[in-house]
Amino acid sequence: MSLPPGFLDEIRNRVPISRVIGKKVTWDLRKSNQARGDWWAPCPFHQEKSASFHCDDQKGFYYCFGCHAKGDAIGFLRDHDGMEFIESVKLLAAEAGLSMPEPDPRARERTDRRAQLLEVTEAACRWFRLQLQTGAAAEARDYLQRRGLDQPALDRFEIGFAPDQRTALTAALRDKGFDDARIVDAGMAARPDGGGAPYDRFRGRIVFPIRDGQGRCIGFGGRAMDPNARAKYLNSPETALFDKGRNLYHMGPARAAVSKGQRLVVAEGYMDVIALARAGFEGAVAPLGTAVTEDQLRLMWRISPEPIIALDGDAAGQRAAQRLIDLALPLTGPGQALRFAFLPQGQDPDDLIRAAGPGAMGAVLDQARPLIDLLWSRETAGQVFDSPERRAALDQRLAEAVARIPDEPTRRHYAEEIRRKQWDLFGAARRAQRPGRAAGQGPARRQGASMAPRAPISAIAPPMPEQGEDLLEGAALLICALRPAAMIPVESRLERLLPRDPDRAALLHDLLTRADSPAGRRGLETLRRDAHLGLTPTVIEQKADDAASLILADLLDRLEVARATHQELRRAETEMQGEADEGLTWRMSQIARSRHLTERRELDGVKDAGEDGDALSAQLSDWLSGQIWRKPPRR
Missing domain, CATH: 3.90.580.10 (Zinc finger, CHC2-type domain)
Structure with a gap:
């Protein structure tokens, strides 16, 4: 007006x-x-x-x-x-004490219409909640109970149920005095393409009310109970109340929690938000069935200057991170930053909290990485920069990305951080090529080995089985740091470890040379905080040096098998594009055999550790090496 x-x-x-x-x-x-x-x-x-x-x-x-x-x-x-x-x-x-000026008739009509539609959605919300208590909702109640939702949780999040009937909600709303036009305009019903009476949009679904920042019910999200449903999740359509690209699920309570000092955590779905909020992370929100939009980003920044984007550690999570990089760069600046937290492979927040507790989720959030790290990883992951042209191409890609940042000081700091990362990547190769390395200055380079700078395959969230390799490597380094005496029998093998992460590489160098560097200390602190390493500190602190050495050797065995198997698998997959021959068939059989031996070692634990090959050691072995081939079951 x-x-x-x-x-x-x-x-x-x-x-x-x-x-x-x-x-x-x-x-x-x-x-x-x-x-x-x-x-x-x-x-x-x-x-x-x-x-x-x-x-x-x-x-x-x-x-x-x-x-x-x-x-x-x-x-x-x-x-x-x-x-x-x-x-x-x-x-x-x-x-x-001032009276508002009279609005023009059109504005008043729009305001009145919104108020009328809100009456419909609030009535629908109450009706859905009542339906959850009926016999028709028995399966839905069982599902919610399996997901750990008790009655206080159902009441807190106003979860309801839409019975699998064509016009049950529409009839109930008519009984309350709402006409069909208003029911349809509120998104609660739809008209058939060929004409006829309206039918309910939500049928046979668990229903989650979506409220705006003022607590008004503007729409719903529904999860299908039928596994063969055309859409597992269904949101309200675009209405005068509901614009899914301009709203966030759980926005009002999250804003209140952030104002009291909590972090704003952006998850992927309704159940993730509910699990986070019930675990104490009450500043949790989620986009509404779509990739994060520019309007949603601005809405997040109105709540917190640095939201944490919590993504599943799978390929879909990586793709979502890549999209957010391009969306956020032209908007980022002071008070408008993002951090990214990747969960273990195959797990969402609900899975992780139920499996390992809120502490594990907190550790993942503590390790959230800034946008600059993801930009660098995207432009360098898995590449070899062995020519001026490749390095120039990297410079061009990074310069184009940074140029999209509108704030000059932020742009300058991005450029400085990129120069530091380039020095870490390219400087390592130059330092390794210096002639006459003194004894004790780290592992010697193998004769004829290429020292071209190589970025990690993926520094964002390595796919399986590299996620398991990363866990095994991290556990081995952590054991070496906790029990230095355990390194002695396997020192020559540790020299061949060659971690891809710069901080881990610095930590290994410090351990082998008895040195102390900032990067090494940073690498150790990261490993100590890593929730994915699970039982490692608990087990090792209870072991004698010789038992720790045997566990360390076992981990190195597994790591070497996993890396060799993965390398051969990549080679075989490349050759599969042509005709299979006996050599390819033999190598595939060797891959299967290596995997079988690794899985057998999981079952056998570390029995060869003598009297110390007890249950705790077996737990550690299963926790770490089991990540290579298995994904946690999803409910």
Whole structure:
């Protein structure tokens, strides 16, 4: 609606901005000067303990010197509380004792229509919840119980059920006085293409209400109970209330949790959000059945300056990360960053929390990586930079990506970080080629070996079986760091380990040369925090040096078999594009045999560790090497 000239200024003059913001923050009275209308507080937009958030009553503006959030009272209500512009004006007008100007007839009609549609969706929400208690919902209740949802959880998230009947909801809404046109416009029913009576959109589904930032039910998401359904998940259609690209599931509660210091975690689906929130990660949200949109990114940044994107560690998760890189780069800047956390292969947040508890999920979030790391991994993963042309092509790709960042200081810092990563990658090769390496300065290069810089196959989330290789390598390095004496019998094998991760490589160099470097310390700290390594510290701390040596040797055996098998498998897959011959058939049989031997070793544990080959060692062996060939079952 249009507002008369001077109306907003009159609101600002009557309502000091500190009165609006003071309801959301605690002023630092030692730093503030109340008489001058100069106020300071910890910023409500990001987590901090110091008072860097400044509010000036005379100018009517706020500014945070930490996250650079800024605006007036209307902007604060929009950014912090998620209000629409006209809603924030109405609230401030009421605070100022002013009457809102009469809207034009069309605007009033749109507002009235939205209110009418909200009545329909709220009535549908209550009806769905009642249906979950009926006999027709027995299978749905069993499914929810298997997923660990008790009655308090069902009530908290207002989960309901749509019976598998063509017009049950439509009839119930008609009984409440809603006409067919309003039911259809609210997205609760659809009309057949050939004409006729409307039919229910949600049938035979568990139903999740979707509420906006003000807590209003604007739509629904439904999970099919029939495994053969055409769509496992179905969302409300686009309506005057619901735009799936401009909303987030669980947005209101997440915003409240983030304002109290929690992290904003962006998961992939409804059940992931529910599992995260119940495990204590209440700042969880999810996009609504689509890839993250630009509007959703901006909405996330209005809640938190640095959301954590929690993605499954599979190929789909990697593809989602790649899409987000291109979407976020033109928008990133101070107060608008992203971090990425990848879960273990084949697991989503619900799987991980149920299998290993909230601590494992917290560890994954603690290891979330910035956008720059994913950009670097995308442009370098699995490549060999052995010519000026290849390095120049890398420079060009990175320069084009960084050039898309609109904020000049952010662009400059990206360029500096990329130069540092290039030095780490290319400098390692130059240092390895220096003649006359002194004894004790790390593993010697094999005669004739190529020292061309090679990036890791994937530094984002390695696919199977490389995920298992990564776990085995990490466990071996962690054992060496925890029990240095265990390295002695296998030192020559450790020299051939050649970790792809620079920090792990630095840690191995430090262990072999008894040195201490920042990169090595960083690599060790990363391994200690890695939830995927599971039982390693617990087992090793209970072992004598000779038992630890045997476990370490066992892990190295498995790692060497896995790497050799994977390398041969790649070669065989390449040759399969032509005609199979006896040599190819023989190599495939050897791959199968190696895999069989590895699986047998999983079953046998580490019995050759003598009297120390006990259950704990077997647990460690199964936890780590089992990751190579098995994926956790999905429910």
